[in-house]
Amino acid sequence: MSDMSTLSRPRGRRLPAEVTGFVGRRHEVAEVKRLLSGAHVVTLTGAGGVGKTRLALRVAADVRRAFRNGVWLVELAALDKPELLVQTVAEALEIRDRSPRPPLKVLTDHLRDKQALMVLDNCEHLLQDCAVLAEKLVRAAPDLRVLVTSRQALGVDGEHTLTVPPLALPDSGLARPSTEALAQSDAVRLFAERAGAVLADFAVTDDNREAVEGICRRLDGLPLAIELAAVRLRALSVQQLLDRLDDRFRLLTSGSRAVLPRHQTLRALIDWSYALCTDQERALWERVSVFAGDLDLEAAETVCSGDGIASGEIVDLVIGLVDKSVLVREEYPSGVRYRLLETIRQYGRDRLRESGEEEDLRRRHRDWCQGLVARAEQEWFGPGQVRWFARLRGEHSNLRAALDFCLTARGEAERGLAVATAMRFYWIAAGFLHEGRCWLDPLLAADAAPTVSRARALCVNARLAVLQSDFAAAESMLEESRALAGRFDDAATLAQIMYVSGLSALVRQDLTRAATLLENAVDRHRELDDQVGVVNSLMYLATAHSFLGHSRRALTLFETCLGLCEARSEHWFRSYVLSVFAIEMWRQGDTARAIEMESESIRLKQPFNDRLGIALCVEVMAWIAAGKGDCECAAQLLGALRGIWRSVGGPLFGYLAEYHSQCEAVVRSALGVKRFDVALRKGAGLTFEGALACALREKASAGEQPEEADRPSPLTRRETEIAQLVAQGLSNKEIAASLVIAQRTAEGHIEHILSKLGFHSRAQVAVWVGERTRAPEEERPSEGDPGPAAPPAS
The missing domain is CATH 1.10.8 (Helicase, Ruva Protein; domain 3)
Known part of the structure; x- marks a missing residue:
């Protein structure tokens, strides 16, 4: 006969005492309590050692007053026989039944009218049996709550799950905390x-x-x-x-x-997780350990299939490893990705090494990375550029792992040079100049064989060195690269060498030589039909002519370069063309267009988090503000720029430094030393975003935004023109005919307009145009404010 009084009084004391302090988990504790208020079964999932049990026990202790019949812990880790599960639960609840009734019947009868919380701890090895038991118990006892800890959800109806994350780490994105x-x-x-x-x-x-x-x-x-x-x-x-x-x-x-x-x-704890996996799941666990950081399903299918695992089986195996808390599933704007906690990843790597397959899997991982960067390089100059940048940024850890393999494995250095070289645009766009060189330098040292790969890698490394103003190293590398490229008749690398040499001369303010070299580079790239090389060279050729005072020539080159970029819906080069083109417009007195160009340049740079490029745009905005007499704003921008330039690791390019000095002198003279210093300090206190807002004349706080008609347009002049034609009801074909452009170009502009305005239909564009055109003409800024005379060219 059972003791029916056992659950008649609170039994919170049945929980083990905490012998060590409970740290953190405020959000998780609150969330579990919330879930328990509405769900009969709540399962805490997560990797072994993440703290599922401690969290469950803390919650149970906190809520025990809400369960008049007690809170009970059922520890299942030591239970190897599923058939003893019900008996073990009954024992934990101190039920002493000596009747011949089935144990489950005894248990359900005891709990039927009780308001209790049962903690089933460590269920993963008894998953199916625990699922059946929990479902039967909550159906029989409506006031029962079951809190489960498991590396995998039970999968019962009405179950709510919470994945327990590791403890919060210090925010690596912030400045060094106290x-x-x-x-x-x-x-x-x-x-x-x-x-x-x-x-x-x-x-x-x-x-x-x-x-x-x-x-x-x-x-x-x-x-x-x-x-x-x-x-x-x-x-x-x-x-x-x-x-x-x-x-x-x-x-x-x-x-x-x-x-x-x-x-x-x-290790013993993770051994246990490993033993719970199927043979294929274990194999996949070992294979994904070659990935650093995280991976997506496509990467797993490419690298980890074969040798007993078909590509089509990967998705189910991934699901199995996620369910077992081996892989952590994470949501990103680009889609779902998976990762192993480092301790679990290293365990898998040890197993992979023991199997003798580590080098082969690392080579397959390297091949996947090489294919990825090769496609990114091929498609960089086009509409997918931002997407490719984000993809490579997300795979940065994997790319590092691939390069490390090439550097440490015998005979792989040349492949490493190919990978690092294909990342040339990524190194620059991401601001990883130093890291690019840190990979290229040892890879070049590891394999000095005279090859085309070496010639190209030397040229890319020299380019990075030039952007760091390390001209001596760049010249040495260019010399060797030139000799090798000539030996193998590698016209593409010779063209790139010419470009890098011209860029070097430009940064060193040898403008005449820069113009000669870059003109040569443009011609070479055109002969090769290398549009990226043409645009890259044209951009700096136009800059050289601009600062030589050859305005008409510079305008033609800038327009040509912009046209090539716009035709390919490209962002990166276009942003730089606009930022420097704006300086030429300002020098010619077209302040309104200069502001428009810098604003557009900033918008294009933001997806890349291009702080160097944005700082250049803010610089020009400061010069423009000073020229218009808005010296307070100019001084604040100069103050903000001091911190920005420090954060990006350097000052302005030499050929722009004179404008900065002249702007500072003009503003200090206009404000006086005291007011100038106050404004400078105020600017220095601005965040990066605050400096941008100041530069773009935006209100810093919400609720102070100007009316729609008064806001600066995010569209370029050409896009504004096309938006007006859209508002008139013209089709893409009619717009193309009206502007004498290709229909595909018109379509590309319309896509940009929709993206910039956050719209999804042409009707929304028409409404937006109508709202802006209703603004009184006298309230709009003048398009022809010339500003002051431009300072002399460098």
Whole structure:
């Protein structure tokens, strides 16, 4: 006969006492409580060691007063026989039934009218049996709540799941936080607390803060890993611990014998997850470990299929690994991606190495990366440019892994040069000049064989060096590249060498020589029908003529270059053409058009987070403001630019420095030293976005935006013209005929108009045009404000 009084009183004391402090998880605790208020079954999923059990126990302790019949913990980790599941639950609830009734019947009868919370802990190895039990119990007992921890959801009707993330790490995107702020990060707090249990006087200090942060990052904020690591401080310093984390599975051995063997080391815990996978899932786990960071389904299908796994099977295996919390699923604007926590990835890599397949999989991963960057390079000059940039930015860690393989594996350096060379536009657009050289330099040193690949890599490396103003290194590399390209009759590389030489002369303010070299480069690229090379060379050729005072020639070249970019719906080169073309317009007195061009240039640069290019645009806006007499604004922009130039790692290109100096002198004279310094300091306090808002004359706070008709148009002059024709009801074909342009070009402009305005129909464009044209003419800014006389050309 069962003891029916067992659940008649609160049994919160049945939860184990917390012997160590509970750190962080405020958001997760609140979310689990919310879910329990409405769902009968709530499952906490996540990787082993992420803290699912601790979170469940904390929530259970917090809510125990809401369950008049108690909160009960059922620990299933030690249970190997599924047939004993119900019996184990009954024992945990202290039910003593000696009747011949089936255990499930006894259990459901006991819980039928009870208001209780049951915590089923570590269900993954008994998933199906736990799912059946939970479903039957909640159907029989409407006031029962079941809180489950598992590496995989149960999959029952009405189940709500919460994936438990690692502890929050310090925000790497912010400036270096104070030691006190760093210590407030959940991961750092946990490490500090556990370290304090080992060393009574431990604290995060200015001396150890970087090592502590490094440990927490290396361990992905994984609570179990952090706790196991902290124990090692009995024998190691914080820095020594960080230095030894590469061998984490040997090092992180639990000092406690009171826990199950599978929890005594991180390896044992992950071993258990591995054992729960099918043979194919294990193979995929091992294979995806060659990816650094994360990956998408296409990458997994390309790299990981074969040798027992068909490409079509990958998606189901990925789903299986996500369900088992081996792979973490993450949403991005570009789609779903998957990643392994570093500890789990390294475990998979160790298994892959043991199988003897590591080098082959790393080579396949490298081949996939090489194909990716080759396609990106081929399609860079076109409408997919922003998408390709975002894709490469997202794969940056994988690209690094591929380059590392080429650098460390015997005989792979030449392939590495091909990968790094194909990334030439990405290195520049992302601002990774230094990193590009850091890969190219050792790859070139690793294989000095005279090849076409070496000639091209030397030229790309020289280009990066020029953009860093490292002219001596650039000249040396160009010389060797020129010799090799001539030896192999590599016309494409010879054309690029001519371009880089011209760019070098331009940056060094040797304008006449720059114009000669860049003219030659344009001709060479045209002969090769290399449109990217033509545009790249034209852009700087026009710049050289502009600063030589050859305005008519510069205008022609700028217009030609813009036309080529617009025809291909290209962003990157077009943004730079516009920014420098605007300087020529300003020098000629067309201030309105200069502002329009700089504003458009900023818009085009923003998807690339091109701070160097945007800083150049803000510079020109400061010059324009000074010329129009708006010296307060100009001084603020100059102040903001001091910080911006520091953040991008350098000053203006030499051929623009004189304009900056003259602008500063004019503004200081107009304001006086005191007012100038105040405005300069105010500008220095602006955020990057605040500086942009100032440059673009936008209101900094919401709710102060001008009426639609008064807002600066985001459209270029040509786009405005086409928008007006759209408003008149003309078709794409009619617009093309009216403007004497190709229909495809007109269609491209209309796509840009819709994108810029955030519209999806031509009717919306017509309404927008109508609203703007209703503005009184006298309220609109003059298109012909010439501004002051331009300073002399460099």
